[in-house]
Amino acid sequence: MNKRLFFYLHIGYWLLVLMQVLLVALGTGVLGTHFDWRLFLSIVLPVKALQIACSAMFFYINYLFLIPYVLKKGTILKYILSLVGGIIVFSPLYYLMEQIVYPLIGWKSYDMDLDLFFAFIVALGANFLNIFLGLLLSYLMDWRTIRAEKEVVEKEHLKTELAFLKSQVNPHYLFNTINDIYSLTQQQSEEAPEALLKLSEVLRYMLRESDDPYVPLANEIDYLNNVIDLQKIGQKGNSHIDFKLVGKIEHQKIAPVILINFIENAFKHGIFKNSEEPIQILVTIDKQAFHLHLRNKINVAKKDRTGGIGLVNVQRRLALIYPNRHKLLINPQTDTFVVDLKIDLYD
Known part of the structure; x- marks a missing residue:
């Protein structure tokens, strides 16, 4: 007082x-x-x-x-x-x-x-x-x-934990992306410069905006689009991703880089080279709610058999940032992986 x-x-x-x-x-x-x-x-x-x-x-x-x-x-x-x-x-x-x-x-x-x-x-x-x-x-x-x-100790602990979780998210994504661009440069692909440009936009977003507690939803959607474009470039167009956006983006805000783990998980463990079974990403937006529905076929021959910490991290971040304001359902079926995430965006 x-x-x-x-x-x-x-x-x-x-x-x-x-x-x-x-x-x-x-x-x-x-x-x-x-x-x-x-x-x-x-x-x-x-x-x-x-x-x-x-x-x-x-x-x-x-x-x-x-x-x-x-x-x-x-x-x-x-x-x-x-x-x-x-x-x-x-x-x-x-x-x-x-x-x-x-x-x-x-x-x-x-x-x-x-x-x-x-x-x-x-x-x-x-x-x-x-x-x-x-x-x-x-x-x-x-x-x-x-x-x-x-309360001060809890807030500092929360900030430290969130920073730690973010530090684990970004290097994981960057490692995969740089590997893809490195392959393009080795093949002297004409898409390598475009991939580098997309990567620079992604890095700019991570460095400038990811430290803020909330960012404009439009920026987060642009970030997802860049991630998806990099995936398509890295796979030389042989990456089938059906990304749809329903609703109008106005002044909504969302925690930054909170969705990348779901997208990366679909790229990492899903089948995306079959045009008849693309990775399906549906984002529905209204003034106070965000809804992400993601579905992908599971690749039995997983590239990373050791598993990852991405989904565990994002679940923890959601619990810290949106307590009682989100609903996350992860349903790994026999041959399909489904993620359904709803977030209340009001402050």
Whole structure:
């Protein structure tokens, strides 16, 4: 909490206490049956303000010193003894107020003269509630501080984990793409320059935008198109991918490079050289929802028999970025692999 706001809240609290005390005093008829502004301003207000000032003084001694330095660093017994000592120290102050200061103003709280023992009882009664309010406020502030620190740690852990997952996504994709372009250059293919241009656009997107928590959906779709084009170039046109986009892209945003793993997985483990059984990618968009449906035939002779961490990573990223805002179904059938992903895009 902002220190200035905290200060204002404390001032406001004691002003409210003073107002409440004044209203109670007026309600009990201390000025008689007729309200007198002169008596109110010259007697009731100064007396009650002094009483609140004494209570506030004891409250802050307890809150700022006794609780943090005696109770929290010592024992309950030491704290109780310190409270008793504080009341004893304050008793002469209440005695002087009742016996000297108040009579000078024209106020008398009690019909009898006070002794120091009765002043101790008065001081204890005046501050009994303040002791518990100080304890309550102190431990509430401790709880709030611990919760804020925990939230900071969790956010830092989340950012670190997401960065780690991203660092695993990008090198995996780049390794495959560079291998394809290297093959094209060895064959002196005319498509090698175009592939390098597409790769530079992909890298620009990764470097400039993937660090943002959310990017325009249009940029992510362009990124997917570049990935698909690179795949087709790398396979010399012998890569059949049916990519359809339904809906209108406006100002929607999405987490960057969140879909590449599904596309890469289809390229890596799917059959894409059969024109009759292409990789099918359908993206449906509306103002607040994104839907990806991907289907590909499974290549029995997998290129990578060791498996990968791509799908595990993207599932974890989705859980971190879109908790309770996404639905992912992965259905590996006998000869077909199906991915169905729905994301709520609202902030």
